Amino acid sequence: MTDSTTLQRVVNRRLPGLRWPGTRDHPNPMSKHNFFREHITSRIAKVSDLPAEQAARVLEIPPDPKLGEYAFPCFLLARQRKSPPPKVASWLASQLLCDDVVEAVTAQGPYVNFRLTASSLASRVLPEIATTQAGYGRSDLAATIVIDFSSPNIAKPLSIGHLRSTVLGNALGRVFRHLGAKVVGINHLGDWGTQFGYLVTGWRRWGSEEELTRDPIRHLFEIYVLANASEDPAIKEEARATFKAMEEGDQPSLALWQRFRSLSLQVFGRFYEDLGVTFESQDGEAFFNDKMEPALALLAEKGLTTVSDGALVYPMGPEKKPALLKKSDGSTLYLTRDLAAALYRLKTYAPDKVLYVVGMPQKEHFRELFTMLAALDPANKDRFVHVDFGQYRFAEGKMSTRSGNVIFLEEVVARGVEMAKVKIEEKNPDLEDRETTARLVALGAIVFGDLVNDRVKDIVFEWEKVLDFEGDTAPYVMFAHVRARGILRKLAEEGVEPDLARLQPGLLGHEHERRLMVALGQFPETLDTVARTLKPHTLATFLLELARTYHRFCHDCPVLKAEPGLKESRLILTHAVATVLSLGLQLLGIRAPDRM
RNA sequence: GCCCUCGUAGCUCAGUCGGAUAGAGCAACGGACUUCUAAUCCGUGGGUCGCAGGUUCGAUUCCUGUCGAGGGCGCCA
Numbered sequence: 001m002t003d004s005t006t007l008q009r010v011v012n013r014r015l016p017g018l019r020w021p022g023t024r025d026h027p028n029p030m031s032k033h034n035f036f037r038e039h040i041t042s043r044i045a046k047v048s049d050l051p052a053e054q055a056a057r058v059l060e061i062p063p064d065p066k067l068g069e070y071a072f073p074c075f076l077l078a079r080q081r082k083s084p085p086p087k088v089a090s091w092l093a094s095q096l097l098c099d100d101v102v103e104a105v106t107a108q109g110p111y112v113n114f115r116l117t118a119s120s121l122a123s124r125v126l127p128e129i130a131t132t133q134a135g136y137g138r139s140d141l142a143a144t145i146v147i148d149f150s151s152p153n154i155a156k157p158l159s160i161g162h163l164r165s166t167v168l169g170n171a172l173g174r175v176f177r178h179l180g181a182k183v184v185g186i187n188h189l190g191d192w193g194t195q196f197g198y199l200v201t202g203w204r205r206w207g208s209e210e211e212l213t214r215d216p217i218r219h220l221f222e223i224y225v226l227a228n229a230s231e232d233p234a235i236k237e238e239a240r241a242t243f244k245a246m247e248e249g250d251q252p253s254l255a256l257w258q259r260f261r262s263l264s265l266q267v268f269g270r271f272y273e274d275l276g277v278t279f280e281s282q283d284g285e286a287f288f289n290d291k292m293e294p295a296l297a298l299l300a301e302k303g304l305t306t307v308s309d310g311a312l313v314y315p316m317g318p319e320k321k322p323a324l325l326k327k328s329d330g331s332t333l334y335l336t337r338d339l340a341a342a343l344y345r346l347k348t349y350a351p352d353k354v355l356y357v358v359g360m361p362q363k364e365h366f367r368e369l370f371t372m373l374a375a376l377d378p379a380n381k382d383r384f385v386h387v388d389f390g391q392y393r394f395a396e397g398k399m400s401t402r403s404g405n406v407i408f409l410e411e412v413v414a415r416g417v418e419m420a421k422v423k424i425e426e427k428n429p430d431l432e433d434r435e436t437t438a439r440l441v442a443l444g445a446i447v448f449g450d451l452v453n454d455r456v457k458d459i460v461f462e463w464e465k466v467l468d469f470e471g472d473t474a475p476y477v478m479f480a481h482v483r484a485r486g487i488l489r490k491l492a493e494e495g496v497e498p499d500l501a502r503l504q505p506g507l508l509g510h511e512h513e514r515r516l517m518v519a520l521g522q523f524p525e526t527l528d529t530v531a532r533t534l535k536p537h538t539l540a541t542f543l544l545e546l547a548r549t550y551h552r553f554c555h556d557c558p559v560l561k562a563e564p565g566l567k568e569s570r571l572i573l574t575h576a577v578a579t580v581l582s583l584g585l586q587l588l589g590i591r592a593p594d595r596m
Numbered sequence: 597g598c599c600c601u602c603g604u605a606g607c608u609c610a611g612u613c614g615g616a617u618a619g620a621g622c623a624a625c626g627g628a629c630u631u632c633u634a635a636u637c638c639g640u641g642g643g644u645c646g647c648a649g650g651u652u653c654g655a656u657u658c659c660u661g662u663c664g665a666g667g668g669c670g671c672c673a
Contacts, residue, residue: 308670327670479635556637558632
C-alpha cells in the first residue's frame, strides 16, 4: 500500500521541505507552516502584489539578530518594478504598519527587517511547548522507514569507526519516530563468511573457556588474529573446510558459531544500552544464506544477469560494467547477500524508504545494489538511500585495523568516564551518584563530538578533543540544561511551579529572552531539516546555539530575584528551554542529567 | 587512467534557497564568582572562503577547469 509516491505525497503535505537525496525538487524548507512567516508574507503580498508564496520563499533570517527576526530581500520586487532595491525596500517598509505581532518594520539597504513583539513571540511559542512537552515538534509523517545501521562484525571489538554508523542511525531513527514515522532499525551483523571458519578452527586449537568467560570478544579476536596470521597451510585448509561444513549445516561448528555470536551480542548490547540504541532486527548476513538463490533467480528471470569468465554478473549501465554476484567457484558475495536482504526487507516491512548508514567507501557497492533493485521494480528507484559518511582518521594519517593503530570504543568510553569523574570531583564534589553522571557526561561528549560534524566529512581523532568538556560539546549543552533544572528546582522548593496562566508575554523583552524564544520556535523546522537532509549535525549545532543563548540568559536575567510577573514568565521560559534541550539531546541519543 | 567526497581563522569545525560587515569552539591575551552550579559569561587579536575562469544585479554557496587531501574501481566485506 505504501510506495515512494505515497510517501512523497505524505511528506509534501506534512513536511513541504522534506526532500530526499536523489530527488530533483528543492522545495523551500522554510515554507513549512509557521505563524510568523505567514503573517509577514501575507502582509507583503497585500501591499505589493507579490504572491505570498513567492514572498515566503525568499523571506530569510537576518545575519544579526539585532536587525530583527525576519528579513525580506527586495531584489525580486525591485526587478518587477524596475526600481533600485533600496528604494523598493524603503517604500515597502513605509507601507507596512506595526501591529500586535510586528513591533518594528525597518528598511535597511535592499532589505526590510521585521522585529516581532515579545508578547507575540512568547504567546505563540511558550504555550505550545508547555502543552506538548516532550512531544514538541511532533508531526505525522505516515511512512515506514527501514534503517540499516551499526552492523558490526561479531567476535571483533568495536572501534571508534563503528561509532559513526551507530550514532547516525540512532539519531535519524529517533528523529523520524518523533516525526511520526514507523522506524525499523536493523543491525545487519557481519556474522558469516570464511573468517568464521578461521575463528572456529582457531578456537579448537587455542580456545580457553576461562578467557572466553572473562573477556569474550578480546579472546575471540586474539584467536582470529592468530589463525589468520598463521603460515601453517593445515590451518588455512582446515578453516576453509570448516566454513564449507558450516554452510552445509555442520552442527558442532554451528553450535560454536551460535555461541560466539550470542556472546558478541551480549557485549555489544551493553554499549547499545548506554546509547539507547534499539533494533527491530539483528538478523545478520547468515540469516540470508538461503535467500540468495531465489533472489538471483528473480534477476535471471528478467534476463538481467549474464555469465562472464564463469562468474555471474549484473552488467551496469551503458558500459555494462559488471557487478559480481557469484564467483566462478559458485560462492556468493557481499552484494548477493545485500540483494537478498533488500528483497526480504521489502517483503517483510513494505518500507517507503530504506536507509543504509554505511561509510563512504561502499558508495559504489550501493550504487550497484540500488541499480539492480530499480531494474527489478521501478518503484524502488527512490526508495533506497545510502546515508554515507566520512571516516575517523588521525592527523598523521588513516586508522587501520591491520596495522593495529585503531582506537577501541571501550577505551574511549573508559577514559571519558575517568575524565568526567575528575571534573565532577573538581566542580561538584557533593554530587550524588557520580558514577552514573560521569557516564552520561562522557557518553554524551563522545556521541555529540561525532554527531556535531557534517557526516560527509572525515573526523580527525584527537584524545584532547574527545575528552574535552568545555566549549562546543555535549557537556556544554547538558550544563545549560542543568542550570535550567536547578532554577526549576529552587522555585519548586518555594512552591512556585511553571504555570501558563501566570505568563505575562509582554515582559519577556530582553534580547536574550527574545533570542531564546526565536530559537525555541525554530526547533520543529530544525527537525524537518534533519529528516530532509539526513544530517543530524543540524540539530547538534541548533542545541549548541540554544545552550549558548541560555547561558547568556543565566548571566544577565535572574529568575529567582525578578519582579513578580517577570519571575513567573522567566520560569516558564526556563521550563521550555529545559524541555527542548533535553528533548533535542534525547533525539541525538544523549541523556541529559538534572545535575552534574 | 576513470569515478566519488572534501578543501572556510594557527588548530577543530558551522555557514539553510545564491543575498547584508563570513560565524563558533580550542589555543593566546585581558576582565567577571558574598548571587539560580564559573563545565559559564564578557572583551581583544586572528580570513586572498585552495587557485583560475564562467553564470548572475549579487557566488564561501551553482557550473567548468586546476592544485591538494582522502576514498573507490571483477571473483574481500
